[in-house]
Amino acid sequence: MTIVSLLMGIAASVGFTSLMAVMNTQKVLRIWVASIWINTLGITLIGLRNHIPDVLSIVLGNGLLVTGNILTLRGIKQHLGRPMRWRWPILLALVYTGAIAWFAFGTPNLGARLLAGSLQAMAFNLAYAYLLLRYAEPDIRKSCRIAGVVLLVNGLFYLVRSFVPMNPEASQNLMLAGVPVAATYVIGILTTLASYFALLQLITERLMVDLRRAARTDGLTGLLNRSAIVAEGREALERCQERGQSFALMIFDLDYFKQINDRWGHDAGDAVLRHVSQQLREAIQWPHYLSSRYGGEEFVVALPGATLDQGLAAAERLRHALAHSHARFSNQSIPVTASIGVAVARSGTRFEHLVRQADHAMYRSKSDGRNGVSAADDLGGRLAQAGDSRC
């Protein structure tokens, strides 16, 4: 059984390590790989009981097992985006290792050591399960629920194990502890295997969420990309039309952006695009809006539920914020303005048509001197024009 545990530990450690090479964006995997290797080393030392000094086998072996559990806890907390408070786990580890040492050398008692081992494993597994079931974010909830249940079962298994009677003849030798204790070790191998699979599927779902997010996000600004705003904008527009709500859309294009690139360089241009996206996030002030980088220096913002006046007000806030803030790049201060067009959906308007209407309005802002806001043609023409164009 010791050999089976050891082989399983090595196989899991090697498997997780090779996964880490492929999924190198998943930082939490490194923590779990370390925890699995440490657990495997702990099991190996305990298994070598008759070949190495007791202090290495019993004390260090158990100390490594509890250290591995602390690292697993750290990984789960990181996975859930929660801070780790080290004090309690470390205190528990010290008390546990001290108790093991006491029941090995002070008052030798194999039964007490097995009980302490079961209780610490139970405490950690129940803590993992609680965290996963209680704090999962919605987009990774499915894997957290499955893993939470697996680890809960693992924790309950260790609770039951703490009541399993030991062969009184066993003295201090775990290998003679009797069939019921041996059976719990076999079941323990299976539940540990299940918990490794649970960790794996946590990582897999997180990876899928990250990939889905990357596929809909513009890498430079973190806003939605063009295909995502079209898909999500269409859905939002349909929902508003079904509920009889209005829906405003603004499109804006930075003014003379080519000159920024030519004068300060392409990296400075990128810094300006990031600055614009930051100003956009602060200025829009509308619930559930969708914002995107639609093309090179062109942005689209959808405002579900907004009327034309509300869309124009948001556009003017943004225009003003941009015109009165400079992007910073390498100690340089780069001025930037935008020309904005706003359109509002009529019943039956399609999203692409709304974008075209807003686009026409935006070009009117351009031809009227830039750094301004215009409403789509059938909505009253140009409404605002700031006089402080930077060029």
Ligand SMILES: Nc1nc2c(ncn2[C@@H]2O[C@H](COP(=O)(O)OP(=O)(O)OP(=O)(O)O)[C@@H](O)[C@H]2O)c(=O)[nH]1
């Ligand atoms: N730095 C940087 N530049 C980009 C990016 N995407 C597009 N551009 C540049 O954006 C510039 C757009 O230039 P134009 O279409 O002439 O527009 P403009 O200079 O803003 O002039 P107006 O729109 O008429 O005010 C081009 O020089 C593109 O190379 C990007 O991701 N980063």
